[in-house]
Structures are given as C-alpha cells and as structure tokens.
Amino acid sequence: MQLSYWEIKSWFTHIDYxxxxxxxxxxxxxxxLKQKFPKANILVLEKGILPQGASTKNAGFACFGxxxxxxxxxxxxxxxxxxxxxxxxxxxxLLLRQTLS
Incomplete structure (x- = not known):
C-alpha cells in the first residue's frame, strides 16, 4: 500500500503508543491506555483488513481454566x-464481558 505524504503526516506522527x-x-x-491516558495518541496496527490472529482461531477464547x-x-x-x-x-x-457487552 502506498500512502501519501499527508496520510503519513496525519496518521503516523506524534504517536504515544x-x-x-x-x-x-x-x-x-x-x-x-485511552482510559488511563485520555490525551494519548494511540495507533493500532493490523496486517490484514480484519484481525487474523488468535482472536479468530481456536485459541482465541476466554476461559476460567x-x-x-x-x-x-x-x-x-x-x-x-x-x-x-x-x-x-x-x-x-467479568471485566472482559463488561467491556465487550
């Protein structure tokens, strides 16, 4: 993907996390992080259009043990x-359920 100068300047500068x-x-x-540092600039990177890691596979589940x-x-x-x-x-x-509900 080729990004323009303006996209790079606006999306990828002054990133805190x-x-x-x-x-x-x-x-x-x-x-x-956003709750703890409301003014922080946070960048989330994903290699694909949608998440393709453990969250979408067999290991992508939350359990008690x-x-x-x-x-x-x-x-x-x-x-x-x-x-x-x-x-x-x-x-x-419980926190995960509260956050995602």
Missing part, C-alpha cells in the same frame, strides 16, 4: 495463591 494487532488483546490494550489446571497449580503454589489466581481469572472474565 503503538499496538500491534487488533484482536481482543490489542483492542483491549488500546481501550485501557479447567479443574485439572487448578489442581496442578496446587502442586506448586499454596492454596491461598491458587484462590487468588482463580479470583483474578474470574475478575478478568
């Missing part, structure tokens, strides 16, 4: 640490 990828993670990152994963975590972490991790996972899923 650049996000690579416009999937769930990339766009959420841009939203969070399986029981076997939680039991495995108990082998290397205390019960309190695992409970805190489970709470963070739940909080993250």
């Amino acid at each position: 650049t996000i690579v990828g416009s999937g769930i993670v990339g766009l959420n990152c841009a939203l969070q 399986s029981l076997s994963e939680i039991l495995d975590d108990l082998k290397t972490h205390s019960e309190q640490e695992v409970l805190e991790l489970v709470k963070k996972r739940l909080d993250g899923l």
Whole structure:
C-alpha cells in the first residue's frame, strides 16, 4: 500500500503508543491506555483488513481454566495463591464481558 505524504503526516506522527494487532488483546490494550491516558495518541496496527490472529482461531477464547489446571497449580503454589489466581481469572472474565457487552 502506498500512502501519501499527508496520510503519513496525519496518521503516523506524534504517536504515544503503538499496538500491534487488533484482536481482543490489542483492542483491549488500546481501550485501557485511552482510559488511563485520555490525551494519548494511540495507533493500532493490523496486517490484514480484519484481525487474523488468535482472536479468530481456536485459541482465541476466554476461559476460567479447567479443574485439572487448578489442581496442578496446587502442586506448586499454596492454596491461598491458587484462590487468588482463580479470583483474578474470574475478575478478568467479568471485566472482559463488561467491556465487550
């Protein structure tokens, strides 16, 4: 794609943050940055017309984690640490649902 001088000057100068990828993670990152830094200029780059990464594939889903994963975590972490991790996972899923709803 060949961009004009004016497109480059207006779209790609004075950028504070650049996000690579416009999937769930990339766009959420841009939203969070804009909330924290309302005056920031944020550029989101995507290689295609639509996102084509993990957000559109089998790995592009949000989940709480399986029981076997939680039991495995108990082998290397205390019960309190695992409970805190489970709470963070739940909080993250609720925030994602709130953001995307």
